[in-house]
Amino acid sequence: MLLQLSAAELGPLIDVEGESEDTQLTQKLRALHQDIKGRPASPGDIASWNNSIPVVVRALLARGLGGVEVQIEFDLPHTSSAVDLVLCGQRPGTGEDSYLAVELKQVRHASVDPECPVAVDLGYGEGKNKLHPVRQVQRYCDYMKRYIPHLQRIEDPLTGVALLHNARDEHVAALFDLHETAHGWLYTLDDIDRFEGILTSKFTDASGGRAAKALAGGRWYPLRKVTDVARQRSVTGGGLTLLDEQVVAFDRITRRLERAAPLSRVGLELFYDAEAAHAAAPASGRKHVYILRGGPGSGKSAVALELQRELGLKGHEAVLASGSHAYTETLREIMTGSARRGQLAEKRRASCRLYRYFNSFTDASPDSVDVLICDEAHRLRRNSTDRWTPREVRDDDRPQAIELFRAAKVPIFLLDDHQSIRPDEVGTAEYLRELALDHGYSVSVEDLEGTFRAGGSKQYQGWVQQLLGLGTVSDPVGWRSDGRMALTVADSPEQMEQFILERASEGATARITAGFCWPWSNPNGDELVNDVRIGEWHRPWNVKPQHEVPNAPKSDLWSTDRRGVGQIGCVYTAQTFEYDWNGVIIGPDLLFRDGMFRVDRSASRDPGFRGGIEDQVVERCIRNAYHVLLTRGVVGTVLYAVDQDTHNELRRLIPGTIGMQNVDGARPRLTAEGSQLPPAYRTRRR
Incomplete structure (x- = not known):
């Protein structure tokens, strides 16, 4: 206050x-x-x-x-x-x-x-x-x-x-x-x-x-995360509490569904004040596309899951689609994990029906889905063609978004203009708006301006965008704490790891991620390969997709399984998720030179950048990837840069450090030092 x-x-x-x-x-x-x-x-x-x-x-x-x-x-x-x-x-x-x-x-x-x-x-x-x-x-x-x-x-x-x-x-x-x-x-x-x-x-x-x-x-209860509401989707009062613009967006969409019900045959009776929806449904039945745009932690996924949850409680089905494998498989795992004896097969089928991928609608019949909620829509691709697409249809240049527009009676897209991380990802609010208008649909774009991450610090969100040159101003500025979160710099990867492990041992969720600057090997039998090497310190990436290793979570569950703290996560497993403490290793693909942070694509090991991908596309993807990594933390973020000049610049910009302290008479442990540590960190006891 x-x-x-x-x-x-x-x-x-x-x-x-x-x-x-x-x-x-x-x-x-x-x-x-x-x-x-x-x-x-x-x-x-x-x-x-x-x-x-x-x-x-x-x-x-x-x-x-x-x-x-x-x-x-x-x-x-x-x-x-x-x-x-x-x-x-x-x-x-x-x-x-x-x-x-x-x-x-x-x-x-x-x-x-x-x-x-x-x-x-x-x-x-x-x-x-x-x-x-x-x-x-x-x-x-x-x-x-x-x-x-x-x-x-x-x-x-x-x-x-x-x-x-x-x-x-x-x-x-x-x-x-x-x-x-x-x-x-x-x-x-x-x-x-x-x-x-x-x-x-x-x-x-x-x-x-x-x-x-x-x-x-007093202390606060930990922030409910999107996976928490997914686990409680059938519990009255078990969802997330939406605030401000989230409430307006949620209400606009659900009331539109009610008014559209006679035309679309979506029999929805969701609302606490149905007679207040004065406007009649348009006689033409023109399809309306909803776009919700917001930064990291603005509540996009909260709105998506609350929409799906509210519909489910009323006995109606809404499909939640995503371009993120980790997000989709985590939601499926949560749903099947609640199966009682004899229900597993049924739950698994339901989870695959309710949680799908953007490329699942290539052959969908028009209006075959009542409500299609497209979360993480910044990961929409130009088209749905991939290596498994039959040769006879590979030349189909139809945009993937058009398949989603067509398949749904009510299509809803939630996105962040600065989170597309692959060259073929095109999902921005402007792209979707123009595409929808060109195909005769009406469109509304709503902005979610708040944030539920980084202790609710909008200042941190703006600082990250300026650091990475994603906003209108590209000059990095020194971090000045607003008392909502902790931002610190580790002296070494060893120190970062010790700090993150100590937070995890105290009951906090904590992870380390890194830029994609090291090879990512297949497991060596039952062992992960220590691909991420910085001096004498070396650790493995999270498990590769399509592989399983004892005592480590599958890649899709790295962010939510407590065993994930033992591996280094990449942007593909971290995106969408959040954890209390966020360690980020900035690799040599992002260097501080001549007064600003610059991208060196030669240091990236991301296979998506091979071939004739233009430099400006690669630069956009790498900057967006660090934007994702730097904005996963709820309570605090710890940074370390491999390049010495870049690390020195972080030291200059960020006053927070990590030090050994004796806390409450207990044994000494590493703590984040700096002014105005947030209450969620100062007082949390688990």
């Missing part, structure tokens, strides 16, 4: 003094924002601090609740989202810890998207709908209860409200149609007295310091 003070302490800070346009509180918050996040606060943040926070503080003081602690911009665990205010105090009558999450909106007018009642135009002039503020705070509260153990130990400790303190009821009337719950109530300028009533029902005048400390200082 940015700041925590009691309402009584905030009272003197919410007035403007002298010629400044900002309150004393805003001046303080601007300095904290710059210091903690390394960038200036946005105009929207500043306006909220000046105009919105004082409304809440004055309401607390008016009701004699000066002891209530106010946490400003409370960070949600593991994600880039934050609650505007969390009020912490003691509950009347019991004295138990009590909390109120407050989302502040300065809007005066609002309208609801007729096709999606949780997507609203709040008049910000951005040309993009936002998540309904009531649904936003409801999801935030659900998320907090899921990941903060302290909130599960008390009965009904948390309430949520959206406060539109400038708006009159009549000007935002459409927002009241959304169902309210204890985790999400809507208050406007006409409801300030009622809002103050909520405050007195939640808090006494006693100090909220104990409650605030328990909320901000």
Whole structure:
């Protein structure tokens, strides 16, 4: 969070003094924002601090609740989202810890998207709908209860409200149609007295310091990963909690399915508020292509699996397709692993039907799949031809995406424009959009802007893209911690390995990956070959596909099987997955020269780059591959570069190191050193 003070302490800070346009509180918050996040606060943040926070503080003081602690911009665990205010105090009558999450909106007018009642135009002039503020705070509260153990130990400790303190009821009337719950109530300028009533029902005048400390200082439950929701696909409440743009995207798609049901014969009854889907299905029955674009950890796979899971709970079948062998086989393995006695064959058949590959639809009949969810769509290939394709059809130049468009009544694509890693992979949002329009389909492109990886650090995501020259700016800059994740540099591969093994022994998920700069040999009998060699240190790659070795997982399961920590993973086995601690060895295919990182294709051993592949294509693939490897970590990432000049540059850019410490009186162990290590690392006990 940015700041925590009691309402009584905030009272003197919410007035403007002298010629400044900002309150004393805003001046303080601007300095904290710059210091903690390394960038200036946005105009929207500043306006909220000046105009919105004082409304809440004055309401607390008016009701004699000066002891209530106010946490400003409370960070949600593991994600880039934050609650505007969390009020912490003691509950009347019991004295138990009590909390109120407050989302502040300065809007005066609002309208609801007729096709999606949780997507609203709040008049910000951005040309993009936002998540309904009531649904936003409801999801935030659900998320907090899921990941903060302290909130599960008390009965009904948390309430949520959206406060539109400038708006009159009549000007935002459409927002009241959304169902309210204890985790999400809507208050406007006409409801300030009622809002103050909520405050007195939640808090006494006693100090909220104990409650605030328990909320901000407690540990978090580990982040649920995409494989976790796959394991719990049939469990009510077992899915991932979607937030912000994820909710809007999910709702738009599912409501479109409902409206399309009479035309497509997809009998879906999924929605909590079906009558709110005002728009009728288009009479022409024109097929609509959905594209969801987002960076690493933005929740693409979460949306994909939640869509499939929700459909499954309602008795409807959606197929999830991917171009990743590891991802598809892991999902199949999870499904067959839940088979009871006598069900294995049936489960295996179902898993092969529900989890498929992009090239599985070459001969599919038109509209033979009700809902086709194409995850990892950046791995779409130009066409589905491969070495097993019959000779008589190898000249078919039909794009692979067209096969998917045609096969599905409702085609959905989820992708990252910077994660295609082979020369023949063409999946970008623009490519799919143009192809769909050229073939007469309607298209929508939604962006997922948050992140659930790297401790929710959007700053880290941007830093990686700038480091690798994937964004508009290619100058690498020094890493400045935002307190959400740990980024360190190891002195040697031996030190990195020891650190990763220690984290794994403590119960964290941890892996080492490397650029594809060493040969990848077949097993020598029952033994893996130590192909990755750096000085005296040598380790094997993960098991090659089509091979099995005792005491090591198959390649598809390297990221999720605990035995995977014993091998070095490559980009093909790491993509899609995540683990708490991420060790990355940068090989000699990425070198720091003349002030920037440059690609040396001659150092790559990737067989996909053989032949007449253009240099710019190889460069794109190698940079994207490191983009994938550097963004797998949930808690922290440790780097080591083989090339000395490159390693020196990492040392210059990254202040974090690894050192030997005595922790809590236990035996000395390697720890990540540096300022502002994330709470998920500081406090996690397993």
